[in-house]
Amino acid sequence: MMKQIPEEMVSLIVTDPPYGICYQNQFASVPHEVLVGDEGIDYKTFAGESYRILRMNSHAYFFTRFDCYPYHFQYLKEARFTIKNCLVVQKAALGGIGDLRGSYASSAEWVIFCQKGRREFNQTKLLENRYPEGTQFHKGREASKRYKTRFPDCWFGPEYPKATCHPSWQRKRGIFHPTVKNVEFLSWLIQISSNPGELVFDGFMGTGSTAVAACMTERSYLGAEISPKYWEMAQKRILAWTKQNKNEGGA
Numbered sequence: 001m002m003k004q005i006p007e008e009m010v011s012l013i014v015t016d017p018p019y020g021i022c023y024q025n026q027f028a029s030v031p032h033e034v035l036v037g038d039e040g041i042d043y044k045t046f047a048g049e050s051y052r053i054l055r056m057n058s059h060a061y062f063f064t065r066f067d068c069y070p071y072h073f074q075y076l077k078e079a080r081f082t083i084k085n086c087l088v089v090q091k092a093a094l095g096g097i098g099d100l101r102g103s104y105a106s107s108a109e110w111v112i113f114c115q116k117g118r119r120e121f122n123q124t125k126l127l128e129n130r131y132p133e134g135t136q137f138h139k140g141r142e143a144s145k146r147y148k149t150r151f152p153d154c155w156f157g158p159e160y161p162k163a164t165c166h167p168s169w170q171r172k173r174g175i176f177h178p179t180v181k182n183v184e185f186l187s188w189l190i191q192i193s194s195n196p197g198e199l200v201f202d203g204f205m206g207t208g209s210t211a212v213a214a215c216m217t218e219r220s221y222l223g224a225e226i227s228p229k230y231w232e233m234a235q236k237r238i239l240a241w242t243k244q245n246k247n248e249g250g251a
Contacts, residue, residue, distance in 0.1 A: 051081055059113070121192050126192070
């Protein structure tokens with residue numbers, strides 16, 4: 001699909017590509033199926049295509065893992081992205097990786113933050129600064145604003161949205177996926193790094209969280225999902241959000 005997209009067509013990339021680990025939670029009462037395509041992708045080609053379709057002076061966010069970070073980082077760098085940071089964002093529930101007695105539980109998602117060219121963050125109203133507006137921290141520097149412009153690279157605690165959805169949230173809504181992401185968290189990234197009406201791309205849609213987040217923030221979205229089951233789930237989520245929004249008098 002990406003090869004069919006014209007150059008510099010999308011304004012923001014937010015995506016969680018397969019890591020090639022064939023993840024399956026063997027300890028759940030009803031384990032998820034192994035994800036289609038999770039045996040891995042040609043990440044070098046994917047990184048290059050991501051750079052090509054992204055507009056100049058735009059942002060991109062790529063989810064990763066501690067053991068996949070080195071080669072994800074290297075291929076994104078070779079694709080000419082400027083890699084600015086790696087966000088570490090709290091999960092809604094601890095995850096176990098194999099050795100439950102000899103390994104630390106996974107409590108965070110890793111997200112590689114890249115730029116093509118350079119784009120400043122948007123001034124949002126997502127989070128208020130701790131200090132009163134107008135506080136002068138250093139002589140000659142701009143006084144603080146009411147809302148935070150520069151966010152930290154670690155999002156932990158009640159003031160930040162979680163990166164994933166708790167299993168109880170999934171059960172309540174019938175949305176089952178081993179790596180489903182939190183729509184609110186994705187909406188924060190979208191608001192920080194794009195403008196209303198711009199096009200957000202996710203080449204690995206899963207259950208459609210990125211698409212719903214784009215709708216919520218008045219952005220357009222483009223994406224793909226290889227699994228028919230998850231594709232159908234994504235369509236239902238998008239349709240449900242659209243109907244609810246219309247009923248509440250939204251756009």
